[in-house]
Amino acid sequence: MELKIYNPVEDGFIKKIDWNYEDLKAEIETRTAEYAASVYNDDSIKNAKDDRAKLNKLKDALEGKRSSVRKQMLEPYEIFSSEIKSLTVLIDKAISNIDGQVKDYESRQRKMKEAKIREFYDANIFDLEKYLPFERVIKPSYLNVSTSMKSIKEEISAMIQRVSEGIALLNDTDSPYVVDMKAEFLKTYDIGAALAVKNRLEAAERKRQEYEAERARQKAEREVKEKAETEKLIQAGKKEEAAPEQKPAPQEAPKIAVEQKTVPEEEPVCALDFRVYVTKSQMEKLKKFLNDSGIRFEPVPRQ
Template sequence: MNTLPKINIESPVVTQGSILFPAYKKIKSDSLLLAQQIENIEVTEENVKQSKKLLAAVNKEVKNLESERILIKKEMLEPYNEFEKQVKEIVSIVKTADEMVRQQVTQMEEEEREDKKLVLKRMFEKRIRMYDFKTYFTFDDFLENRYLNKSLSINKIESEMVEWLTKIETELKAIETMPHADEIIAEYKETKDLAVSAQIVSDRHKAQELIKEAKNDIKDDQLHTKITFTLFDEKDVKLVEMFMQQNKIKFEKVEK
């Protein structure tokens, strides 16, 4: 890559502007005196027209002075406005070029991430073929966004991949020894967490047992139209409520 030329920033030459206003003190003094006199005027029906003419004349002079101020400000700002325009033009040129390069860098980095992803996918598919659970999990189950970062080497990721596959194999073997193994495996495919998966299935069956007991109590006493059973665990209460609602069973909750 060729060395980029440098932009040598030389400070612009600034000539300090000045505005001479020698009549300032006299005009200010006259204005104070005029303002005092205006404040002391007592407007009556006899002098109202004269008062209006006086105010109109005063306001005309003030307006002329204000117009002069605006004109001078515009003239003083003209050099700065031209300088600002030139600077913005230069900044725009550099920013446009900078954005083009940034887009190319981003595109290149995305291509590198995709290439790395392909390498990892081939590695994963090659390794998972040696495991019995090869049809349970895919590369997407293993992939984490950080694996595609340039800072993480292929060797490091391969080491974590082996650990991940070994963990899956060990936990699946443990699941096979548990009650309701098929259900736990189904949950495990989603959670990748043995403890969480086993707890979900256990809670589900516990709720089903509670409902079954409640139904048996109803069958034992057909004369009663209402059955009351007591749950001591708040978690059991929520599980029973959920089962009742899902199966559209009418029930009444009485809290004591």
């Protein structure tokens, strides 16, 4: 079945349109050269408009003829093109029917191949399925006719072995980051990536410990300094208690009180005002002495 053109025959197609191109070209070149060199002033502007109109009319005539010839040339082609399209519609209908059946066959073949791949996977995965599910194993390219079962089995076997060895290595790893390492490994099945996670976390922990150690050192230095300052203040207080500054007059009061206590007969009570400079502990001792001696005392009103 082939398409045959009866008219025009193969060498009957028009090759060139013959017309007075050269004569018309020479005439137009002469006339346009004159117009191109023309100079118009205000008085001759009407002539310029007339000349422009003549040239536009000539141009429109040429363009009109070109469109007319094009239409005449395309008319037989348009008819021919429409007839061809009517035939391709019939062919497309037949292709569609066949294409549906071919695709159905290919779909069934892909499902059968996937079932075989699943069967091989189930027979070799053992207890690794939770780490390497079938969905992570199957690839769209495996279902192509061009991909052999031999290459698929080799690739799956290598993947199962890689995961098995990686999980075994991680299970034997004594590291606080083994959970993070396993999580990374199960993303990529790349033991190198898992070890990189371990190194990164260990480096971060070292930095944290160094930071905490530095904080502890600074805190210890502050505490030592504060303790030294406190001890210095305590020692200064002890020196002040050992050598308090006292005035002579207040020291006579206790002697007077003692002498009064030793008098057997009752004497009239006298009021004696004086100021005593003492430390806190000395003040407590003085209060105890006065109380024990039965000497009444009270604050002196401020002047």
